[in-house]
Amino acid sequence: MRDAWQNLILPDLMQMVQEDDVQGLAAFCGVVHPASVAEILEELEDPQVWRILDQADDQLRVEIFEFLSLKRQTELAESLDEKRLSHLLEWMSADDRVDLLSRIPEGRRENALRLIAQAERNEIRRMLSYDEDSAGAVMTSDYASLPASITVLDALARLRQQAPDSESIYYVYILGENRHLEGVISLRQLILARPETRLSEIMKRDPIRVRVTEPRVVAAEMLGRYNFIAVPIVDDSDRLVGIVTHDDALDVVQEEATEDAYLQSAMAPLEDTYQESPLFEILWKRGVWLLFLSFVALMNAHVIDHYRGTADSPQATQVGTGLSSLILLFLPLVMASGGNAGSQSATLFIRMFALRPSAGRGSSNLVNDLPLVARELLIGLCLGSALAFLDFTVAWLWFGRSMYESSVIAATVVMVVTLGTSAGSLLPLLFRRLGMDPAIMSNPLIAAMIDVLGVILFYEIGLLVLT
Amino acid sequence: MRDAWQNLILPDLMQMVQEDDVQGLAAFCGVVHPASVAEILEELEDPQVWRILDQADDQLRVEIFEFLSLKRQTELAESLDEKRLSHLLEWMSADDRVDLLSRIPEGRRENALRLIAQAERNEIRRMLSYDEDSAGAVMTSDYASLPASITVLDALARLRQQAPDSESIYYVYILGENRHLEGVISLRQLILARPETRLSEIMKRDPIRVRVTEPRVVAAEMLGRYNFIAVPIVDDSDRLVGIVTHDDALDVVQEEATEDAYLQSAMAPLEDTYQESPLFEILWKRGVWLLFLSFVALMNAHVIDHYRGTADSPQATQVGTGLSSLILLFLPLVMASGGNAGSQSATLFIRMFALRPSAGRGSSNLVNDLPLVARELLIGLCLGSALAFLDFTVAWLWFGRSMYESSVIAATVVMVVTLGTSAGSLLPLLFRRLGMDPAIMSNPLIAAMIDVLGVILFYEIGLLVLT
Numbered sequence: 001m002r003d004a005w006q007n008l009i010l011p012d013l014m015q016m017v018q019e020d021d022v023q024g025l026a027a028f029c030g031v032v033h034p035a036s037v038a039e040i041l042e043e044l045e046d047p048q049v050w051r052i053l054d055q056a057d058d059q060l061r062v063e064i065f066e067f068l069s070l071k072r073q074t075e076l077a078e079s080l081d082e083k084r085l086s087h088l089l090e091w092m093s094a095d096d097r098v099d100l101l102s103r104i105p106e107g108r109r110e111n112a113l114r115l116i117a118q119a120e121r122n123e124i125r126r127m128l129s130y131d132e133d134s135a136g137a138v139m140t141s142d143y144a145s146l147p148a149s150i151t152v153l154d155a156l157a158r159l160r161q162q163a164p165d166s167e168s169i170y171y172v173y174i175l176g177e178n179r180h181l182e183g184v185i186s187l188r189q190l191i192l193a194r195p196e197t198r199l200s201e202i203m204k205r206d207p208i209r210v211r212v213t214e215p216r217v218v219a220a221e222m223l224g225r226y227n228f229i230a231v232p233i234v235d236d237s238d239r240l241v242g243i244v245t246h247d248d249a250l251d252v253v254q255e256e257a258t259e260d261a262y263l264q265s266a267m268a269p270l271e272d273t274y275q276e277s278p279l280f281e282i283l284w285k286r287g288v289w290l291l292f293l294s295f296v297a298l299m300n301a302h303v304i305d306h307y308r309g310t311a312d313s314p315q316a317t318q319v320g321t322g323l324s325s326l327i328l329l330f331l332p333l334v335m336a337s338g339g340n341a342g343s344q345s346a347t348l349f350i351r352m353f354a355l356r357p358s359a360g361r362g363s364s365n366l367v368n369d370l371p372l373v374a375r376e377l378l379i380g381l382c383l384g385s386a387l388a389f390l391d392f393t394v395a396w397l398w399f400g401r402s403m404y405e406s407s408v409i410a411a412t413v414v415m416v417v418t419l420g421t422s423a424g425s426l427l428p429l430l431f432r433r434l435g436m437d438p439a440i441m442s443n444p445l446i447a448a449m450i451d452v453l454g455v456i457l458f459y460e461i462g463l464l465v466l467t
Numbered sequence: 468m469r470d471a472w473q474n475l476i477l478p479d480l481m482q483m484v485q486e487d488d489v490q491g492l493a494a495f496c497g498v499v500h501p502a503s504v505a506e507i508l509e510e511l512e513d514p515q516v517w518r519i520l521d522q523a524d525d526q527l528r529v530e531i532f533e534f535l536s537l538k539r540q541t542e543l544a545e546s547l548d549e550k551r552l553s554h555l556l557e558w559m560s561a562d563d564r565v566d567l568l569s570r571i572p573e574g575r576r577e578n579a580l581r582l583i584a585q586a587e588r589n590e591i592r593r594m595l596s597y598d599e600d601s602a603g604a605v606m607t608s609d610y611a612s613l614p615a616s617i618t619v620l621d622a623l624a625r626l627r628q629q630a631p632d633s634e635s636i637y638y639v640y641i642l643g644e645n646r647h648l649e650g651v652i653s654l655r656q657l658i659l660a661r662p663e664t665r666l667s668e669i670m671k672r673d674p675i676r677v678r679v680t681e682p683r684v685v686a687a688e689m690l691g692r693y694n695f696i697a698v699p700i701v702d703d704s705d706r707l708v709g710i711v712t713h714d715d716a717l718d719v720v721q722e723e724a725t726e727d728a729y730l731q732s733a734m735a736p737l738e739d740t741y742q743e744s745p746l747f748e749i750l751w752k753r754g755v756w757l758l759f760l761s762f763v764a765l766m767n768a769h770v771i772d773h774y775r776g777t778a779d780s781p782q783a784t785q786v787g788t789g790l791s792s793l794i795l796l797f798l799p800l801v802m803a804s805g806g807n808a809g810s811q812s813a814t815l816f817i818r819m820f821a822l823r824p825s826a827g828r829g830s831s832n833l834v835n836d837l838p839l840v841a842r843e844l845l846i847g848l849c850l851g852s853a854l855a856f857l858d859f860t861v862a863w864l865w866f867g868r869s870m871y872e873s874s875v876i877a878a879t880v881v882m883v884v885t886l887g888t889s890a891g892s893l894l895p896l897l898f899r900r901l902g903m904d905p906a907i908m909s910n911p912l913i914a915a916m917i918d919v920l921g922v923i924l925f926y927e928i929g930l931l932v933l934t
Contacts, residue, residue: 033675035693160659169655170637170696187654188636192627208500217824224721226502227714229637229696246713247694250720254691257724260821261731263906264814289911296915300922307926308791324775328795332802332918340911347731354727357684439730443910444756444807448763451799455767459774 006040013040017051025055029064038067046079062091071272074103082108086115089124093167095140095248098127135219136212138252139233139242142167146199148174148182153195159187168245171230174203179239181209181232209234212241217256220249258351265347265443266293266340273355274348275372279379286344287383293340294387297333298394304329305399323462327455330395330409334454337387338416339447345376345424346446350439353432373425380421384414408462415461416454423449473507480507484518492522496531505534513546529558538739541570549575553582556591560634562607562715565594602686603679605719606700606709609634613666615641615649620662626654635712638697641670646706648676648699676701679708684723687716725818732814732910733760733807740822741815742839746846753811754850760807761854764800765861771796772866790929794922797862797876801921804854805883806914812843812891813913817906820899840892847888851881875929882928883921890916 009032016024029037029052041049041064053061065073065088077085077100089097089112101109101124113121123141130136144166146155155172163169172190174183183203193202209232210219222231223246230243259269268285270277308328349372388410395406424446428438483491496504496519508516508531520528532540532555544552544567556564556579568576568591580588590608597603611633613622622639630636639657641650650670660669676699677686689698690713697710726736735752737744775795816839855877863873891913895905 033693156658163655163659169658187658188630191623191636191654192630215824217821220717221824224714224717226500229713246696246717247691250687250691250713250717253717253720253724256821257720257728260817260904260906261724261728263904264728264817264909266909266911289909293911293915296912297918300915300919303919303922304794304926307922324792324795327771328791328798331795332798332922335799335802336911336915336918343911350727350731354684354723357682357688437727437730439727442731442733442756444733444760444803444810445763448760448767448803451764451803452767452770455770455774455799459771 006036010040013052014048017048020051022055025052028052029056029060034060034063035067037064042068042072046076049076050079058087058091062088062093066092066096069272069276070099070103071276073100077104078108082111083115085112089113090116090120093140094123094127094142094242095138095167097124098137101128102132130212133215133217134212135210135214135216135233135244136242138216138219138248139212139244140167140248141242143173143230143232143240143243144169144171145173145175145179145240146185148176148198148200148203150199151195152190152193152197152199152202155185155190155199156195159190168230168243171228171243173207173232173240173243174199175240178237179241181207181234181238181240183207184232207232209238210244211236216244216252219244220252220256223249224253254355258355261347261351265343266290267344267347274352279375283379283382286341286379287386290337290340290344290383290387291390293336294333294390297336298391298398300332301329301399304332323459323466326401326405326408326462327458329399330391331455331458333391334409334412334416334458335447335451337384337391337413338420338450338454339443340420341380341383341417342420342424342446342450343443345380345421346428346441346443347424348376349425349428350441353428353438369429373422373429376421376425377418380418381414383421384417387417388413404465408458408465411461411465412454412458415457416450419453420446420450473503477507480519481515484515487518489522492519495519496523496527501527501530502534504531509535509539513543516543517546525554525558529555529560533559533563536739536743537566537570538743540567544571549578550582553579556580557583557587560607561590561594561609561709562605562634564591565604568595569599597679600682600684601679602677602681602683602700602711603709605683605686605715606679606711607634607715608709610640610697610699610707610710611636611638612640612642612646612707613652615643615665615667615670617666618662619657619660619664619666619669622652622657622666623662626657635697635710638695638710640674640699640707640710641666642707645704646708648674648701648705648707650674651699674699676705677711678703683711683719686711687719687723690716691720721822725822728814728818732810733757734811734814741819746842750846750849753808753846754853757804757807757811757850757854758857760803761800761857764803765858765865767799768796768866771799790926790933793868793872793875793929794925796866797858798922798925800858801876801879801883801925802914802918804851804858804880805887805917805921806910807887808847808850808884809887809891809913809917810910812847812888813895813908813910815843816892816895817908820895820905836896840889840896843888843892844885847885848881850888851884854884855880871932875925875932878928878932879921879925882924883917886920887913887917 013028016028041052053064056064080088092100113124127136142165144159144162146158159169159172170187172185172187173181174185176182183205184207185199185203189202208222208226210222212233212235219231219233222228223244230245232240233242233244235241262269266289270281270285391413392406392410395401395409396403427441427446431441432438480495483495508519520531523531547555559567580591594603594608609632611626611629613625626636626639637654639652639654640648641652643649650672651674652666652670656669675689675693677689679700679702686698686700689695690711697712699707700709700711702708729736733756735755737748737752858880859873859877862868862876863870894908894913898908899905
C-alpha cells in the first residue's frame, strides 16, 4: 500500500542503510514528515528500521515510531532489550504508550516498567487500567493547564515551557484545587486578549467534559458535535485526568465504523487491519460465525423436512427420491453459506479501501491487491471445507441421506463458498478500478449472484454424482 | 433525540418566547454553547426559532444557525425574505454557506446572491462549482495567511486582525506571489519562536497539500494520517484556495461510513439523517434496490424450473402439483426479499445509533425510538406490497402458476418483508437497550431468522389457501 514516491525513495534509503551513511539517514528522518518515514519503515526488517531510527534524536525517533501501526510497533519493541525499551517508553506520548504496553506480554512489560521513574510508572498503570472501549483508553495526559489567577502575559510565558510536553496547547485547561476542572481558554483567545487580563475573566467556565469511564465513542461524538480540537476527560470527582484530541476522535470513528461493518457481516472484529491480520485469525473470526449461521440454516432444513412430510399429496412425496427434493431441503443452507462468506469478503475489501482512499486508484495497485484476492480464495477453500464437513455429517447422520447425496451437498458448499469469497473480493476491487464506489458491489447483490450460481452448481453436481 | 437537560430547559425557553423576554433569550443564547442551543432549536417552529435567534448578535446568530442540521437550515432559510437571507449568507462561513446554497432553488439563490458584494459573490459561485464529493466542496476559504518575509512579532500582530474571519488560526499558511503555497507555520511554533525571527526561517516548506478536485475522502485521510488540524487545498497552479479542517474530516468520515453501510445493504444513500428523511424518499431508495434484487431472484426461480424439468425422474416431476414444488421455486425469492429488507432496517438503525452514541442508552429513549420502529413496520408493508405485486404478476403470467398459488407467494412476501423490517429495527434497539453493541444483530443473523420464519409462513399460508 505504498505510494509511488515511496517506491522511488526506497532504493536510495536501502543504499544509505547498507553503506551506513549516518548523515544521509539523519537528513532523511529530518526532512520527510514522520508519518511518511513511518510508512516506508512499515515494511522493512527490524534491524534496518532501528539502523535508520537511531540516526534521529530521541524526540523525532519516537514521533516516527508512534506513526507506525500498532502491530509493527509491537514487533519492533520485542526486538529491543529492556533498557532500550524503557527509554523508548519514557519518550512516548501517554496514549500511544499505553496502546503499545497493552500488547506486550505482562512479564516483559513489568520488567520494562521497573526501569521507569515511580511517578510516571504509576501514571502508566492507571492508564492501563481503563476499559479499552472507554474514553480513558484513548485519552492522553499530556495536556496544557494553568491556574485561573494569572494574567494572559504570564500564561503565554508558562505555555512556552509546557509546550514541548503537551500534545496540544491550543486549548489550555484552567484547574483549581486538586486538579478540579474550572474552565478552558483557547490559544486563540489568549492571543487576542490584552496581556494584563486575568485568565479568570476570559476563561469559558464549566466546559463540556466527558467522564473517563464513558465510552470512547461519546468523547469522539462531543468533538464532532462541538467542533472541538480536544475534549477534557474527568474522573468521578470532576478532576481533569486527560484530553482526547481531534486525531484520536478520527481514529475512534474509523475503528468503530470498521467494527460495526465487520459485526454486521457476521465477523468478529480483527485486532489489526485486514492486510496485517494473520490467516489463522481471519479464518477463526469468520468461521465461527459461518458455522453458527449454518446451524440456523440446518434447522431450516429440518423445518422444511417436517412440512414436506405433512403438506404434500401422497404422489408428490415421490419427490423424496429425486434430486429436487434434496435441493429443496438444502438450498437455503448452500445459499446462506455462499452469500455470507461473500459478504464477509466484500466488507473486508470495502473497509480496506475506505481506510486508504488515496491508495490503489492506479492500475499498478490492482496487481498489488491481487495477493489479497488469492488469500481470499484460500480462505474460501478452508471455510468451505469446514462448513462442508459439518453439512456432510448432519445430512448423513441426522437427515439420513445417502453418502452420495451428502457428498453432493458438501461439494456444492465448498465451491459456492470459494466462489463467494472470490467474487466478494474481486468485484469491489474491479469496481474501484473502474473509478466507481466499491460499496455498490453490495452484500445482497453478491449474495443474489451466488444464489444463482449455487442453484446451477447444486443441480450440475447432483446430476453428475447421482445419475 | 434530545438529551434530558434539554427537555428540562425547553418549557422555560418557550415561556420566554411567549412573554417576549428579550433579555432572557439573549442570555440563553450567550451562555449555552451554540451547538446545544441549535439542538434545542432543531425541533421548534420557524417563527419561534427566529424570535430566539434575533436576540443574539450577528456573529452568534450565525454560529448557532450553522450548528443546525442542513435540512433545518434550508427550511429556516426558506422562511426569510431575500434581504434577510443575503444578510445571513454574508455572515456565514464559506463552507457552510455553500452547503446551504446548494439546497436552495436556483431562482431564489440568484436573487439572494444579487444582494451580496461582487467579490464575495464570485467566491461563492466558484465554491458552488466543485463536485460534491471533492475536497473543494468541504473546504472553507476562511484561512489565515501571511507572507514569508515578516517577523514573528509582526505575524502575531497581523494574526490578531485576521483571527475573527479565520476558521482556524492554529495553522498559518505562507503565501508567495499569486497566492502560491510556500509553507506553513503552526501557532505553536509562533508562540515558541523568538519575536525577531523571520517566518521564512521557521516555516515548514512544501507542506502536504490536497488538490481541490481530489475526493474529499483523500483530504480527510491526510488529516488522519498526519494528525493535522487542517490541510491546505490548492488548485492546479498550486495556489491556495482553501483549507479542510479537522471537524470537516470527522463529518466526511462519518458520512462516508454511513454511505458505504447503506450501499452495502442495498440502499441508495439518504440526503439527511434517517430520522429526518421523509417516508417517500426512504421507500424509493430502498424499493428500487429490492425490486432489482427480486428480479435476480426470479431469474433464479427460472433456473430451478429449468433444471427441475430435466433433472428429476418422471415420477418425481409429480412434485409439479405439490406445494413443495412451488416452494422449491420461490423460496429463494421469499428469503432474499425478507432478508434484504431486514438488512436495510438493521443498517439504518445501527448507523443511527453510531452517529449519536450518547443518546438513547436510558429506558426513556426506547420509547422515543418506538415511532421509528412503527415507521419501519409501515415501510415493510409498503415495500412488501410492491414486491408482492411484482412476484404475483411474474408467477402468474410468466411461470403460469394458478392465481391461488401466485397469491400464496404474494401473501408470504408481504408478511416476510414486514417481519424483516420489524425485526431489523427492533432487535438492534433491544440489544442497545441491554447495553450490548447493536451491530451484533448482524444482517446475516437477521436474514437467517427470517429464512426460518419464511419457510414456516410459506408452508402455512400454502396449506391454508391450497388445500
